[in-house]
Amino acid sequence: MANQNTCLECSKPINGRIDKKFCDDGCRNTHNNRLNSESNIHIKRINAVLKKNRKIIQSLLPEEEKITVSESNLKILGFNFEYFTHLYETKTGTTYHFCYEYGYLKLENNRFMLVKRQDTKKA
Numbered sequence: 001m002a003n004q005n006t007c008l009e010c011s012k013p014i015n016g017r018i019d020k021k022f023c024d025d026g027c028r029n030t031h032n033n034r035l036n037s038e039s040n041i042h043i044k045r046i047n048a049v050l051k052k053n054r055k056i057i058q059s060l061l062p063e064e065e066k067i068t069v070s071e072s073n074l075k076i077l078g079f080n081f082e083y084f085t086h087l088y089e090t091k092t093g094t095t096y097h098f099c100y101e102y103g104y105l106k107l108e109n110n111r112f113m114l115v116k117r118q119d120t121k122k123a
């Protein structure tokens with residue numbers, strides 16, 4: 001007793017080869033286009049978060065200086081601590097989180113040091 005495959009796009013029964021997933025090319029294209037646009041939306045959403053994080057640090061940080069700010073200060077501005085582009089660990093074991101060239105280091109008392117990677121230091 002064979003299970004008849006149904007089209008992943010329109011759910012109609014598929015005739016023909018057992019490994020077919022779509023009833024025709026139109027359904028396959030529609031399905032793949034939707035998957036692509038869904039993953040694009042996901043990428044765009046995360047990129048937007050990363051860019052916003054970067055912009056927040058940039059706006060708080062005077063050119064080529066370090067400052068410390070409170071966590072609540074960053075949160076009020078909409079900073080999202082879940083997303084960052086990379087980590088940077090110093091020789092002393094301190095880990096900075098970076099959003100592109102702007103980074104932050106968690107300090108005590110819910111304060112953060114904000115830094116900008118100097119252009120002279122190549123990653």
Ligand SMILES: [Zn+2]
Nearest residue numbers: 007010023027
């Ligand atoms: Zn179909």
